[in-house]
Structure formats: C-alpha cells, structure tokens
Amino acid sequence: MLLDDFLRGRRRDRLSHDDLEILEASVSHVKDLNARSTLISKGEPVQFSTYLIDGFMCRYMDDRDGERQLVAVHVAGDFVDLHGYPLERLDHDIATLTACRVALVPRDRINWIMEERSILAKQLWFSTLLDAAMHREWIFRLGRLDAVSRVGHFFCEMEAKLRAVGRSDGQMFTLPMTQPDLGEACGMTSVHMNRMLRELKERRLMSFAAGKVIMHDRAALAKLSEFDPSYLFIESAA
Amino acid sequence: MLLDDFLRGRRRDRLSHDDLEILEASVSHVKDLNARSTLISKGEPVQFSTYLIDGFMCRYMDDRDGERQLVAVHVAGDFVDLHGYPLERLDHDIATLTACRVALVPRDRINWIMEERSILAKQLWFSTLLDAAMHREWIFRLGRLDAVSRVGHFFCEMEAKLRAVGRSDGQMFTLPMTQPDLGEACGMTSVHMNRMLRELKERRLMSFAAGKVIMHDRAALAKLSEFDPSYLFIESAA
DNA sequence: CGATAATTTGATGTGGCTCAACCTACGTGG
DNA sequence: CCACGTAGGTTGAGCCACATCAAATTATCG
Numbered sequence: 001m002l003l004d005d006f007l008r009g010r011r012r013d014r015l016s017h018d019d020l021e022i023l024e025a026s027v028s029h030v031k032d033l034n035a036r037s038t039l040i041s042k043g044e045p046v047q048f049s050t051y052l053i054d055g056f057m058c059r060y061m062d063d064r065d066g067e068r069q070l071v072a073v074h075v076a077g078d079f080v081d082l083h084g085y086p087l088e089r090l091d092h093d094i095a096t097l098t099a100c101r102v103a104l105v106p107r108d109r110i111n112w113i114m115e116e117r118s119i120l121a122k123q124l125w126f127s128t129l130l131d132a133a134m135h136r137e138w139i140f141r142l143g144r145l146d147a148v149s150r151v152g153h154f155f156c157e158m159e160a161k162l163r164a165v166g167r168s169d170g171q172m173f174t175l176p177m178t179q180p181d182l183g184e185a186c187g188m189t190s191v192h193m194n195r196m197l198r199e200l201k202e203r204r205l206m207s208f209a210a211g212k213v214i215m216h217d218r219a220a221l222a223k224l225s226e227f228d229p230s231y232l233f234i235e236s237a238a
Numbered sequence: 239m240l241l242d243d244f245l246r247g248r249r250r251d252r253l254s255h256d257d258l259e260i261l262e263a264s265v266s267h268v269k270d271l272n273a274r275s276t277l278i279s280k281g282e283p284v285q286f287s288t289y290l291i292d293g294f295m296c297r298y299m300d301d302r303d304g305e306r307q308l309v310a311v312h313v314a315g316d317f318v319d320l321h322g323y324p325l326e327r328l329d330h331d332i333a334t335l336t337a338c339r340v341a342l343v344p345r346d347r348i349n350w351i352m353e354e355r356s357i358l359a360k361q362l363w364f365s366t367l368l369d370a371a372m373h374r375e376w377i378f379r380l381g382r383l384d385a386v387s388r389v390g391h392f393f394c395e396m397e398a399k400l401r402a403v404g405r406s407d408g409q410m411f412t413l414p415m416t417q418p419d420l421g422e423a424c425g426m427t428s429v430h431m432n433r434m435l436r437e438l439k440e441r442r443l444m445s446f447a448a449g450k451v452i453m454h455d456r457a458a459l460a461k462l463s464e465f466d467p468s469y470l471f472i473e474s475a476a
Numbered sequence: 477c478g479a480t481a482a483t484t485t486g487a488t489g490t491g492g493c494t495c496a497a498c499c500t501a502c503g504t505g506g
Numbered sequence: 507c508c509a510c511g512t513a514g515g516t517t518g519a520g521c522c523a524c525a526t527c528a529a530a531t532t533a534t535c536g
Contacts, residue, residue: 043468059374061374061375061382063378063382069382071374071377071378083370083371086360086367087367087371091371091375114356114359114360118356118359121352121356122324123324125324125363126325128366128367128370129325132321132366132367132369132370133325135373135374136297136299136309136373137329139380140299140301142377142381143380144299145301187381187382226301230329233325
C-alpha cells in the first residue's frame with residue numbers, strides 16, 4: 001500500500017508479488033515532514049533510504065553565495081535518496097518543497113535485498129538510473145535551450161512524471177513551487193522566470209499560477225521545448 | 239590486467255581478489271575503436287556493457303539542429319555504458335574522441351554477478367552512481383557558473399579523474415579534445431571557449447594547447463571555479 | 477494585522493552569441 | 507612533393523538575451 005506508486009507506469013510489472021511484499025516490509029517507519037525542511041545534508045552518512053509517499057521534494061547544490069541550483073524535483077513514487085545506499089554519503093542536499101509523507105528503509109534491508117532478491121535489486125538500481133537519465137536531460141536543457149524552452153521543457157517533464165503516477169490528467173496538475181524555485185531549477189532568475197511564464201501564457205501554450213499548471217497545448221509546448229519523453233522510460237509514452 | 243583501472247583510487251579495495259577475477263573473466267572480448275566513431279546510438283537495445291581500457295570517449299545528446307551537448311567525458315577505468323544494463327536501452331549516444339581500446343561484458347554475465355556476487359554488484363551500481371554525481375555537478379556548472387568558471391571547473395574535474403587513474407601528475411596531462419568539443423561540454427560556442435582559454439592563460443591559472451593541459455595554479459583555478467572534488471568520491475581527495 | 481516572501485513591471489547593463497574573416501595544420505590525392 | 511580541401515584556431519564588430527537593480531503590489535502566515 002505504502003509503495004503503490006513505486007515505478008508505477010515504468011516497469012513495476014516486472015516485480016513479482018513477493019518482491020513487492022518484501023519491499024513493503026522493508027519500510028521501518030513512516031514519517032511526516034514539514035514543508036521547506038532539510039531531509040539530508042551534503043556529506044552526511046546515509047543510514048536510511050527515503051521513499052516519497054506523497055508530496056514534493058527537491059535535491060539541490062549551493063554555490064559560494066548560497067544560491068541554489070536544483071538538480072532534481074521528486075514526486076510521489078520516487079525513491080528520493082536511494083543514491084545514498086551505494087554512495088554511503090550524498091554529494092548534495094535534499095529538502096522538502098511541501099509537507100511530505102515518506103517511508104524509511106534501513107540500509108541493512110537493502111543489503112539483504114541485494115544478497116537475496118536480485119530482480120528486485122536490479123529494479124532499485126534501475127530507479128536510480130532513471131534519475132541519472134533525468135540529470136542528463138537537465139544538462140541538455142541548461143546547455144542547449146534558451147530560457148522559454150527551458151521552462152517549457154521543465155513543465156513537460158513534470159507533467160509526464162506526474163501523469164505516470166496518476167497526479168496529472170494530461171492537462172491540469174498541481175506543482176507547488178514558487179517562481180524562485182522554478183528559476184533555481186531552470187537556471188535563471190525569478191524575474192526572468194516571471195517573464196517567461198507570461199510569454200508561455202500569451203502564446204497559449206501553458207499557464208502557471210499558485211502552484212496550478214494548465215497545459216493549453218501540450219504538443220506545441222513539447223515541440224517548442226524539444227521535449228521527447230523517452231528518457232523517462234514511461235511505458236505508455238515510449 | 240584489463241580492468242586494473244576499474245574504480246582505481248575510489249573503492250577498489252572493497253573488491254576481493256575473487257571478485258576482481260570474476261570481473262576480469264566476464265569480459266567476452268576486447269575491441270579497438272577508431273577515433274571519432276559512434277559506439278552506441280540512442281534507443282538501441284544494449285547487449286553488452288563497455289569498459290574503457292584506454293582512450294577517451296564521450297556521451298552526448300543532440301538538439302534539433304544537430305548541435306551536441308556533451309553529458310559526460312570518459313577516461314580509462316570507466317565502465318562507459320553500464321547504465322545500459324538496468325535501462326536496457328540508452329537515452330543518449332556514445333562516441334569515441336580518440337582511438338580506444340574497450341572490453342565488452344555481455345549482459346548475462348552481469349545478470350550472473352547480480353545473482354551470485356552481491357558485493358561486486360553493489361560496486362557496479364556504485365560506479366554508475368558516480369556518473370550520476372558527475373551529472374549533478376554538470377547541472378550545477380551550467381546553471382550557476384559563468385563561462386570562465388565553467389571551463390575551469392571542467393578542467394579541474396578532468397584532472398582529478400585522470401590523476402585517480404595515474405594519467406595526471408597533478409600539473410600536466412593529456413586531454414585530446416578540440417575547442418569545439420570543450421564548448422559542447424561547457425555549454426558555450428567554440429569562439430567563446432577560445433576566449434576563455436586565453437583568459438585562463440593570461441591569468442596564469444592553466445593553459446591548453448593541442449590536447450595538452452598545464453595547470454599552472456590548480457588551487458587558484460579550483461577556487462575560481464568553485465570546484466570541490468568530493469563528488470568524485472576519490473579516496474585521497476575526500 | 478504586521479512581517480515576510482512572492483509576484484509583477486520597468487530601466488539599464490553586459491556576458492556570451494552571431495557573423496565574418498583569416499590563419500594554420502593536416503590529410504589526401506594527383 | 508605539391509595542390510587542395512577540410513577542420514581547428516584566432517580575432518574583431520555588433521547585437522540581443524538575460525541579469526541586475528529598483529520599486530510597487532499582492533499573497534501568505536504567524
């Protein structure tokens with residue numbers, strides 16, 4: 001029940017009923033986190049891996065002036081810091097955007113899964129490499145797209161991810177981020193983010209207000225943004 | 239012998255002699271590749287994983303005009319496309335920069351390692367997450383640093399990686415890339431890359447010519463570029 | 477209801493792109 | 507061995523996308 005959204009829409013069906021029960025039973029406890037709170041700081045030894053049951057979290061790095069660069073935004077169904085299991089410590093910080101409910105899995109349970117349940121282990125590995133694929137797309141976005149396209153691309157990605165776990169109907173969804181947050185994700189100032197959102201609205205592609213997104217023309221937005229969802233490995237969108 | 243550089247300087251000592259022999263024995267064949275040739279194209283099913291014995295390779299994505307964004311540069315000791323094992327197909331292209339010697343490991347050997355050698359499997363997982371950590375740093379670089387710092391940061395990263403596998407003495411090393419290549423890695427035009435290299439030379443921080451790098455003041459360059467090597471998980475540089 | 481953060485808009489500055497020219501090095505074929 | 511084509515490297519002029527700075531307005535929340 002807790003982990004119903006894990007790999008939903010991706011390769012969940014490759015997991016046997018037994019494996020799903022093992023994963024569910026690996027949760028040692030469930031915690032509620034406040035909005036805008038730090039979960040793990042860079043360098044800390046990681047004793048638990050965190051699965052996000054509901055809410056929105058982000059991973060980020062600070063520059064020397066304390067300005068953030070988001071490197072990932074996580075939604076329900078994501079194993080947020082499974083990276084910390086092989087790495088043992090993280091190279092970045094993890095924080096909540098909204099209030100969140102998370103499930104914690106102690107590292108010795110994952111060790112046991114590695115030893116005894118190789119198919120499940122491979123799916124856990126797979127889920128961390130989805131993050132890596134998204135990281136690559138973020139590099140592409142920042143390196144090759146202009147500001148309007150970066151914003152469009154980011155929203156296309158979030159829409160596709162949320163749709164995979166039933167949080168978007170393909171047109172409307174909730175994304176509780178502020179314009180400064182969005183700027184930190186897309187590599188621009190909040191002022192410029194504001195202008196880009198206005199432009200996207202004026203071009204009748206999408207609108208964003210108070211954390212609610214409406215995709216007026218998803219196909220046109222994807223085209224503008226050079227968004228091709230194949231890197232998300234979502235079954236229906238392959 | 240073939241895989242002597244695998245995880246060298248990182249956590250190689252966690253692998254038993256047996257595990258190293260198993261890994262070595264998993265190589266089905268060794269191949270020599272020409273410079274500037276494509277190894278794997280986006281979307282192709284991945285039947286082998288490629289370990290880079292010697293040479294330089296890169297991973298990249300094209301935009302709609304065919305302009306490249308590099309997302310990684312690989313050196314000796316890297317398991318270049320182990321990502322393809324859990325993912326089954328890649329979301330990007332892989333190509334050589336120089337002539338390369340590679341070792342191929344069929345996917346069923348890795349399946350066997352997953353089933354029978356969980357410690358080795360965890361190290362393989364770890365090595366793919368090193369790539370993810372580097373991806374995050376590239377996001378940070380592109381999102382938060384100006385052009386001079388992006389270039390400096392890139393060279394600091396390459397120096398640290400090459401030093402870990404004995405290809406840099408901390409001051410001089412070979413990096414057989416062109417200025418257009420470097421531009422594609424750092425998100426700028428080759429024209430601007432040229433000017434940034436000139437600036438770094440004039441500031442007596444580093445110089446680059448004909449694929450030879452000299453770090454005149456590595457510490458100052460790292461400071462300018464906000465380079466902190468902890469994300470590379472290199473033992474001596476922790 | 478006061479404090480704080482987010483949103484919005486305008487004015488101005490600039491970092492990096494574009495376009496263009498020319499130079500050098502190198503590989504290839506005549 | 508030279509002629510030629512091609513790719514990389516270098517430099518300059520001009521421009522534009524985005525940052526910066528500033529200020530007013532509107533949520534949000536203790």
